[in-house]
Amino acid sequence: MTECGNTTCGCGEEKCGQGSCNDENCTCGKESSDKKNNNELNHVKHVVAVMSGKGGVGKSTVTALLASAFRKKGFKVGILDADITGPSIPKLFGLKDSPKSTGCGLLPVKSTESIEIMSLNLFLPSEDEPVIWRGPIISGVIKQFWEEVIWGDLDYLFVDLPPGTGDAPLTVLQSLPLDGVVIVTSPQDLANMVVRKAIKMAEKMDIPILGIVENMSYVQCPDCGKKIFPFGQGKVELMCQEFKVPLLGILPLEPSVSAFGDQGKIGESASSDLLRTDLLLEILEK
Numbered sequence: 001m002t003e004c005g006n007t008t009c010g011c012g013e014e015k016c017g018q019g020s021c022n023d024e025n026c027t028c029g030k031e032s033s034d035k036k037n038n039n040e041l042n043h044v045k046h047v048v049a050v051m052s053g054k055g056g057v058g059k060s061t062v063t064a065l066l067a068s069a070f071r072k073k074g075f076k077v078g079i080l081d082a083d084i085t086g087p088s089i090p091k092l093f094g095l096k097d098s099p100k101s102t103g104c105g106l107l108p109v110k111s112t113e114s115i116e117i118m119s120l121n122l123f124l125p126s127e128d129e130p131v132i133w134r135g136p137i138i139s140g141v142i143k144q145f146w147e148e149v150i151w152g153d154l155d156y157l158f159v160d161l162p163p164g165t166g167d168a169p170l171t172v173l174q175s176l177p178l179d180g181v182v183i184v185t186s187p188q189d190l191a192n193m194v195v196r197k198a199i200k201m202a203e204k205m206d207i208p209i210l211g212i213v214e215n216m217s218y219v220q221c222p223d224c225g226k227k228i229f230p231f232g233q234g235k236v237e238l239m240c241q242e243f244k245v246p247l248l249g250i251l252p253l254e255p256s257v258s259a260f261g262d263q264g265k266i267g268e269s270a271s272s273d274l275l276r277t278d279l280l281l282e283i284l285e286k
């Protein structure tokens with residue numbers, strides 16, 4: 001292996017620890033272009049992070065709905081739950097089994113719809129056990145979930161990020177071979193302000209923004225079907241225009257979404273049909 005200088009690596013690229021270096025002899029710390037096939041057992045075609053910056057806007061729900069929508073289309077799908085201290089994915093899919101370990105690595109747990117799932121909550125003795133870890137340990141676990149889990153052949157791996165722009169999101173954006181991020185927002189101005197920080201973080205790190213989903217956007221009257229916008233209307237369209245990214249869906253505040261999630265049957269929620277999956281697929285294929 002060749003050693004690179006302080007600022008420039010053997011391949012002539014500036015040393016930054018991000019992006020992709022195609023010189024296989026270079027040790028600049030940049031990831032090789034084959035980062036997706038992180039071990040011989042894993043062949044993951046696309047990795048998509050779901051991010052928000054703001055807590056509670058529905059990242060995990062949107063991750064689960066996206067994964068379910070892609071699965072319904074026949075793709076092989078996985079979810080890496082990078083929300084280490086507040087993991088929700090196993091609950092949404094009603095998973096209780098612990099991941100099995102083989103000589104080669106850890107096996108994800110399969111949901112009823114055959115989505116491969118890895119989450120720290122699957123290792124805990126009870127689902128309400130807290131995880132009280134500092135940032136470096138959390139980052140280490142996220143990397144292990146990528147490198148030491150036998151994902152096998154997957155078309156799409158969705159990564160559910162925790163809120164904020166701290167250690168865990170940074171690790172995912174820096175260490176995983178992301179095709180891009182899907183941003184989840186909700187219509188309140190407060191959410192908007194924090195979500196913009198996440199968008200700018202991804203932009204600063206040269207991670208493509210694949211699109212924005214607005215969650216809890218409106219309530220539909222069960223009697224007359226009229227849409228009520230308790231937090232105001234049209235904000236996500238403005239955000240998409242400003243950042244020049246596509247709108248991937250507007251989801252209502254819908255009691256059944258929460259009920260399906262609480263019952264561990266989020267895959268049965270029809271809200272996944274409201275996501276513009278075909279548009280996302282088109283963007284990813286490009």
Ligand SMILES: Nc1ncnc2c1ncn2[C@@H]1O[C@H](COP(=O)(O)OP(=O)(O)OP(=O)(O)O)[C@@H](O)[C@H]1O
Binds near residue numbers: 052215216
């Ligand atoms: N469109 C929706 N309609 C009704 N309830 C929803 C909707 N989206 C999310 N919820 C509910 O809101 C709560 C928070 O959702 P979720 O856990 O997906 O948010 P999050 O952004 O991932 O949270 P965190 O920041 O803690 O990771 C859950 O109880 C979920 O069922």
